[in-house]
Amino acid sequence: MDFAQVLVLAAAVLAVVYALRWATADAAPSWARSLTKTGAVALLALAAWRAGAPWLIVAGLALGSAGDFALSRPGARAFLAGMAAFAAGHLAYVLAFAAPLAFAGQAGGAGWAASPGDYAVIAALVLLLGSTEFWLAPHTGEMRWPVRAYVLVIGLMAVAALVPGGSGGAALRAGVALFVASDLMLALEQFVVRAPARRQQLARALWPAYWCAQALILMGGLQDPGVWWLIAQG
Numbered sequence: 001m002d003f004a005q006v007l008v009l010a011a012a013v014l015a016v017v018y019a020l021r022w023a024t025a026d027a028a029p030s031w032a033r034s035l036t037k038t039g040a041v042a043l044l045a046l047a048a049w050r051a052g053a054p055w056l057i058v059a060g061l062a063l064g065s066a067g068d069f070a071l072s073r074p075g076a077r078a079f080l081a082g083m084a085a086f087a088a089g090h091l092a093y094v095l096a097f098a099a100p101l102a103f104a105g106q107a108g109g110a111g112w113a114a115s116p117g118d119y120a121v122i123a124a125l126v127l128l129l130g131s132t133e134f135w136l137a138p139h140t141g142e143m144r145w146p147v148r149a150y151v152l153v154i155g156l157m158a159v160a161a162l163v164p165g166g167s168g169g170a171a172l173r174a175g176v177a178l179f180v181a182s183d184l185m186l187a188l189e190q191f192v193v194r195a196p197a198r199r200q201q202l203a204r205a206l207w208p209a210y211w212c213a214q215a216l217i218l219m220g221g222l223q224d225p226g227v228w229w230l231i232a233q234g
Contacts, residue, residue, distance in 0.1 A: 004051040008215070011043035015211040023207040025189060025199040034072040041065040041214055048218050056096035057221035063089030064214055080143070083150050090157040093217065097160035097172065118162050125180075129155045132187070139191040147187070154183055171223060175216030182210035 001009075014036050022033045045061035063085050070082035132151050140147045161176040185206035193199050 004047045007043045007047035011040050014040035019207050023204055025203040029074045034069055037072050038065050038069040041068055044214055044218050051222055053221040054096055056092045060089040060092040087150050087153045090153045094156050094160045125158050136187050171216045172220030175213045178209045178213035182206045
């Protein structure tokens, strides 16, 4: 077992500890909670760097850990800071996922040959993201425009993940699908659902979905270096 694998294992241990101890809708803010949540993804970022993952994947993971820290702290300003960090992380992933398409086109390749399934998924995403204007936006108050911007960035990341890749394509797509699911659960838990039992169920489910999403994106980034092998071919 190399050091990158040790880091992933340590991250998984922290993720389990957080899930068992603090992944509830009413968990009180504490430094132990914040450090455990942040470390569970920060160690994935370190593992990505150690294993030689594309720097945009490393950046996305690092920004995710920063967002985790901010969201674990109390107050609206911390929540907005967390949204901003995650939005920046999503943009890093967009560039990481879509860059191979751009470089393939420059190299004279076929580019993105979308399948009917790809178009069906894109149509479903557009419908899902558009529906947030009806079930989410009316509940967000002063945060309506930041939430709208965040929804747009999530959509860009999801579409970018459809760019055909190498052996990491399946892992990346699975990770992005879980990321979208976890963000939907967070939106419901934070803004829409009021019943305590339902909010607890959402809080319990979204953490494992989110952490597994980041781990799968790391796995996909290592399996499919994307733009970097295309540059090397030139």
